[in-house]
Amino acid sequence: xxxxxxxxxxxxxxxxxxxxxxxxxxxxxxxxxxxxxxxxxxxxxxxxxxxxxxxxxxxxxxxxxxxxxxxxxxxxxxxxxxxxxxxxxxxxxxxxxxxxxxxxxxxxxxxxxxxxxxxxxxxxxxxxxxxxxxxxxxxxxxxxxxxxxxxxxxxxxxxxxxxxxxx
Amino acid sequence: xxxxxxxxxxxxxxxxxxxxxxxxxxxxxxxxxxxxxxxxxxxxxxxxxxxxxxxxxxxxxxxxxxxxxxxxxxxxxxxxxxxxxxxxxxxxxxxxxxxxxxxxxxx
Numbered sequence: 001x002x003x004x005x006x007x008x009x010x011x012x013x014x015x016x017x018x019x020x021x022x023x024x025x026x027x028x029x030x031x032x033x034x035x036x037x038x039x040x041x042x043x044x045x046x047x048x049x050x051x052x053x054x055x056x057x058x059x060x061x062x063x064x065x066x067x068x069x070x071x072x073x074x075x076x077x078x079x080x081x082x083x084x085x086x087x088x089x090x091x092x093x094x095x096x097x098x099x100x101x102x103x104x105x106x107x108x109x110x111x112x113x114x115x116x117x118x119x120x121x122x123x124x125x126x127x128x129x130x131x132x133x134x135x136x137x138x139x140x141x142x143x144x145x146x147x148x149x150x151x152x153x154x155x156x157x158x159x160x161x162x163x164x165x166x167x
Numbered sequence: 168x169x170x171x172x173x174x175x176x177x178x179x180x181x182x183x184x185x186x187x188x189x190x191x192x193x194x195x196x197x198x199x200x201x202x203x204x205x206x207x208x209x210x211x212x213x214x215x216x217x218x219x220x221x222x223x224x225x226x227x228x229x230x231x232x233x234x235x236x237x238x239x240x241x242x243x244x245x246x247x248x249x250x251x252x253x254x255x256x257x258x259x260x261x262x263x264x265x266x267x268x269x270x271x272x273x274x
Binding site for chain 1: 179180181182183184186187188189190191192193194195197198199200201203204206207208210211214217218219221222224225230231233234236237238240241242243244245247248249251252253254255256258264
C-alpha cells in the first residue's frame with residue numbers, strides 16, 4: 001500500500017515537473033510548480049520528515065509560488081513572446097543532461113545497499129531538529145537571520161520604481 | 168544486489184525520482200529562454216537535492232540532513248526573491264523576459 005502511494009506521488013511529482021519545463025505558457029508552469037511542490041511535500045511525509053513537509057507547503061507552495069504568480073501577472077504577457085530554442089541546443093543539452101543523470105544514478109545506486117534502512121521517524125521531529133538548530137548549528141542559523149535582513153533591504157532597493165532615489 | 172531486487176526497492180526508486188527531477192530542472196535551465204521558467208527550473212533542481220538529502224537523512228537516522236534542508240529552503244526563498252526583483256528590472260528595461268535579448272554585456 002505504501003509502495004503504491006509512493007509510486008503514485010513520485011510519478012505525479014515528475015509529471016508536474018515536466019509540465020513546468022515544457023509548457024509554453026508561463027502561468028501554466030507556475031501552476032504546475034505548485035502541484036510539484038505539493039507532490040514533494042507528500043514524498044517528505046512518506047519518508048517521515050513531517051517538519052520538512054510542512055515547511056515545504058508553507059514556504060514553497062505558499063510563498064515562493066505566490067511570488068512567481070504575482071510576477072507573471074505583473075508582467076502581463078498577452079502573447080508568449082519567448083523565441084524557440086534551436087534544435088541543436090536542445091539535442092546537445094538533453095544528451096549532456098541524460099549522461100549526467102545516468103552517471104549520478106549509477107554512483108548513487110552503488111551506495112543504496114550500503115546505507116542501513118532505519119524504521120524510526122523520531123529523528124526528524126520538530127523537537128530534534130530545533131534542538132540541533134539551536135545548539136550545534138546556532139551560528140549558521142544566526143548568520144542566516146542576518147542574511148535575511150540584508151535580503152529585505154536589498155530587495156527594497158532593487159525593486160523600487162525607476163528613477164526614484166532611496167531616501 | 169541483483170537487478171530485480173534493486174528495481175523493487177523503494178530506496179532505488181526514490182534516488183531515481185530525485186535524480187530525474189534534477190535532470191528535468193537542468194534541462195529546463197539549459198533549454199528554456201524565458202527567464203521566469205529558468206528560475207522555476209532552478210527551484211526544481213534545489214528541490215531534487217532537498218529530496219535526496221531528506222531520504223539519506225531518514226535512512227541513516229541523522230538529523231543533520233534535515234537541518235541542512237531547512238537552510239537550503241531559506242536560501243532558495245531568498246534567491247527567488249532576488250531573482251524576481253532582477254527579472255522585474257530587466258522587464259522594465261527591455262519589455263521582454265526572453266534571455267536571448269539581454270546581450271548588453273557581450274559587446
